[in-house]
Amino acid sequence: MTVFTSITSFWRKWRDALRTGRQIDALLAHADPRAELAARNEWLVEVSHWLHREGPLAREAQQPDQAPKYPPHVRLRYLLQLLDRNPEWKARVALTLQSIVREMDAMALLCDSGMPAHSGFTGALIERLQDSLIPIAPNSRDLSNLFRLMFPSADDAQWVAALPRELLEKLSELFAYRTATPDEPAPAESSEDQHAPRSYSRLSIELLAAMHNLIGQVGSTGLSKAIRTRLSEKRLEALPFYQLPRAMLAIETAADGDVADKTESHARISTTLLQEVNYLRALLDECQRALRDVHAHLNENGVNVDIVFQLERMRTRIVRTERLLEAWLAIRQHGESAQPIASLFADLIAANHASHSVTGLMRSNFSLLARKVVDRSAEDGEHYVAYDRKNYLHMLWAAFGGGLVMVAAVYIKFFIFSLHMHPMVEGFFAGVNYASAFLLMHFLHFTLATKQPAMTAPMLAQKLDGIGTPQGMHDFVQAVVALIRTQAAAIFGNLVAVLPVCLLVQLLAHALFGANLLNPEKARATIHSFSLLGATPLWAAMTGVLLWVSSLLSGWADNWFVLHRLRDVLSYNRRLRFVLGERGAARFANFSRRNVAGVVGNFTLGMMLGLMPAILTAFALPYEVRHVTVAAGSIGTSIGVLGSAAFATHDIWWSLTGTAVMAMLNVAVSFALAFQMALRARPMQRRARREINRALWRYILTNPLQLVFPGRTKVAADTA
Template identity: 55%
Template sequence: MLTTLTRLLKKWRASRDGGHQLDALLAIANKSAPYADRSEWLIELAHWIRRGREVQQSNNEATTEQATEQAATPATPRSNPAHTRIRYLLHVLDRNPTWKANVAGILRALLRESDGLSLLCDAGMPVHSGFFGALFERLEASLIPPAPNRRDLTAIVTLMFSADHDAEWIAALPTDLLIRIRALFDYEPDEAETQNTAPFSLDLLAALHNLTCQISSTGLSQIVRSRIGEVDASDTRETSDVRIAMEKQPFYRLTRAMLAVEAAHQSVAAGEPQDKLLHEVNYLRLLLDECRSATDKVFAHLYRNGVSVDIVFQVERMRMRIVRAEHLLNAWMAQDDPHAGARLTAELVNANHASQSVAHLVRSNFSLLARKVVEYSADTGEHYIARDRAEYLKMLRMAAGGGLVTVVTVCVKFAITGVHLQAMLEGLLAGINYAASFLLMHFLHFSLATKQPAMTAPTLARELDGTGTPAGVDSFVSSVMALMRTQAAAVLGNVLLVFPVCFGVQLLWHALFNANIISPEKAHATLHSFSLIGPTPFYAALTGVLLWSSSLIAGWADNWFVLHRVGDALAYNRRLRLTLGAAGAARLAQACRSNVAGVVGNITLGLMLGLVPAILTAFAFTFEVRHVTLSAGSIGVALGVLGKDALKLPELWWAVAGVGSMAILNVAVSFALAFYMAVRSRDLRRNAVRSLRGAIWQRVFQRPQELFWPTKTAPDSK
């Protein structure tokens, strides 16, 4: 059955007038009600404060007092509805002592009967030790909100302050309101409350002790300890040296420093001077700052030696605890400052709100992995930007070689489709064909034009770091011009070779065997499928997504190889050393390190180009790969089958236009996705990138020839 307070709350929710709603709500406040009823009452009071409408006061006396207070405190932001409502609430309570006593009793009981450590220590901190555990935890919390009968301050805060802007208006509370709120908590306590209620400062101290223990435990764990810094083997002559080095770590001394602070606090409570307490607190602050610096070393180690999402999660959670401990320490030392409590409350509300966000968890823990993956692509992409004439001609040769390999790929593709196998098996064989061709290009150092944008975009994003100076802007613009010029050369090198060679192969095949590679019907169907009028642009854009995905997987593979130190395992493998010798094993390890990302990226790209269309067509929607180089070769074969009469067919020229759209969309989509990820991994603002567009257009209008041919001298070359 519903309690009396719950029934009254239902009637209160039906009211529309803000002032009457507050009167009705304060009238049913009962500090002796059950815990769940009091929690529900506080939640409704918080919702009334957050509602955002100005209170229509029906009392001239209240209006006069509010105007007087605002005149006395001109810094009070009248535009904040939450502040106005709190001011009106406090005025109504001052005029009704009975209501004020009940509200004060409910607030004190909330702090006394609820678990405050859960809010002070755990709000915003993931409970699970791994990334995916925390992910499912947040998904579950978003589906099942906490119940108000939980004796947990985190649950009450979650239900009371659920909006994004709550932390802002709490932190901006003016001084006069903070003083009156503190006075409300101390209004007419019962004798039993005075005897049984511990000061909130003790909760802060207990929470600080809890956090320092957790920080110390994580900092001394193997995943952090092994990455803070390695002891120089030349200086380590005894085992005890390693132990001494560990004892110098701030995590090892943190718990002792916290115990010293607690002992000094007890001495102050016994009447001793505060000098010792201030000394111990300053030492604790120093250790927390050193712990923060140590976490930076861990992230630097991860960046150099491979990134694991779970390790990033653990270290990021430790960093959050360090920041929380600093906030608690500041609030504990500034108990007489009302703004310190407001800042702490706002930080807890903001952290608790962030702890419910799945997007925040993913963004905060994948940023370093994204940066590592992007940096691999940036290092690789530098080789695909021709900054002078020699590099430009080299790129043309590499693209021509890639087009020559693609001729074989196109012929094998037609042979596979001519067998008319089951769709999934045909997709698998096509994927193997593509993967073999891409691997051959990789080891022959040839180039496939559409693979380059996903590699070169991170290179440009890395150069954004230096755009704060005119020289940096000029260097970035020069790189953009070189990139567009190189992409055009790569596409032309692929297409201008694959088209005529495929055409010649068809003619040669017909001359030798009196047969065609494909039937005339298949040739017509091929031209029709590439037409610009139809789904070709959409398919080309999706193909660009696959091209970008392969570069992402290649970066992940490179990170995995480095993270697990596979190169060292190969170089020091006993059997490899016995078989190849120490130098041979080292060369094998280096070769694997140099090619693992390329091999994985090319294999996955080939398999995706073959299998993804079959899978999507079977389970979602019709999809076919539209790759500019492969399609240009297919048109060459089809033209050889149909002969010169095909030049009069509109479908041929619509297919040529479709290949042009493929060239644009394959490159543009893969480049845009890679560039967006690179910018996000470097935490660059969108307006900073947008400001460079004018400089790029200015260079295009001033020196348009750079889009097609590099200048004779390359002052911006690197």
């Protein structure tokens, strides 16, 4: 049975290999240099797909002593051997390849692959979305489109970059293959063709033109107002972007002198050319440093996505220019090393795929904006963490004050819903009610427990940068313990104020006026709606998402205010100075700068809590706000209406359990989303989680009371 299985396996492999060999034989025999461009491109695409397709030919041809790393290398070697054994096929294939290269636009591949055509982020996003939906026509003269058809996967760049030297030499010979027939006469040789293969001479010209193109675009973008005004160097003639075009012209002049000098027939790179090349490389390094200065300016003074997009495109063009320069120098040395050329084309394949990735564009351009938003949240998060006893007691008082404000918001919400208005109108007024309560807390320096996690998570992620040192690890553990302790205190302060005070207000209203703020049916329905057995956990998690979104909008507003320099605009506004005076206008500008993030975050959170249920319900997606302070106030009022009858059923206990779960989900979801965004916004290496967990548990087991109550001062807590 084993012998029969081996014979069957061998027969199948031999049959598949024979079929694969017949496929490439048919492809090579049908090469036609006189066919239309679309037909020749389709033929080349089929040959390319045959090369990087897994199959039995690749497995059978590998030898133990010289096994290639990639199967396409085996197939390419087999293809070149077939051409060597069939001179007629080789001539037709060579002429077909040369005709394709001659008629295609190589500038698009060398300069534009990986570079969006639009100068702004929005235009590039639309361009990539269109490319992902519209397939490529094979009759396009854009060589980058042909590369996308030939190499459909970004992994193809790996085996192209790893091509062995002998395969690269055979490929260059194929592209430089010369034949003279009545239909295809041999082209006349130029002065440079006498010293280099024809394919290399043509590629050298294309590379030089591409470098001219890239240098011009880098220089013009670097001298634009958006970039120039953010550079530390203000003199125009001292900017590297201003000197780039002349350096490129000097290289071309020196290269022409080398070609004209017959004494340089062996090594066609003179000392003058090397000096000019090194000068250009130094200028490109200066351009990179200038881009880093602009990034630092944006990080300090506000981020603009379009400017970040232009910086990233400039950086990519500078790197592309350096790679083109390496390949051009390799060609100037008679192609003695073809590896830079193979590496260049591998980079072009990878860049071609990356230039059509929507997620890559979003990630690369929003990373700095996310970093700015996260850093702003981290600065605010420091105010929500109490390291010593004084700040801890202050947090308890601020949370109690926030709970008192929420008492008024709960009763106003009951009044709004008792009017039975249109759901959208009802949601609008509910949003105004919540927003007014949150803004009142902000200006009275009160706190809402569920808002803290979205602010404190970025602060915690920021401290992860220093855990590589003992002091950094100690600070991180201190921050985690203080964060847990402060969050618990804030929730306790809010609930101690909301539930008892709402209950007390209802009891006083009934005792003094004989009236209930809710009818008994509504009170029972309210208690039942917060039960853990219903949709409360899901809606509480969705409310946590809204809490996180409000923190993002808060950071974006702060970045927008700084980016457009609105503090200076308000300080020097003539009308404000006329009304408030010079010092009054400056105080108003500083007040706006300090509170713009808080106002936007609190206002948007309130409006989302009010309007999102009405908006989602209009689209047949039922949703209700499940915020722990609102739920606690509603339960307290309902207990005051029902009295001891509220405890006669199990609904009240399920409702209280649901409220506890609601508090955890509000906090956990918003914290998790903010923490993950903070980690993604800052580049950092993977940390040893075991060391963090070990240090955290060691501290908690040594100082368990620190989770409940801090020391008198931060120094005392550190000592403990």
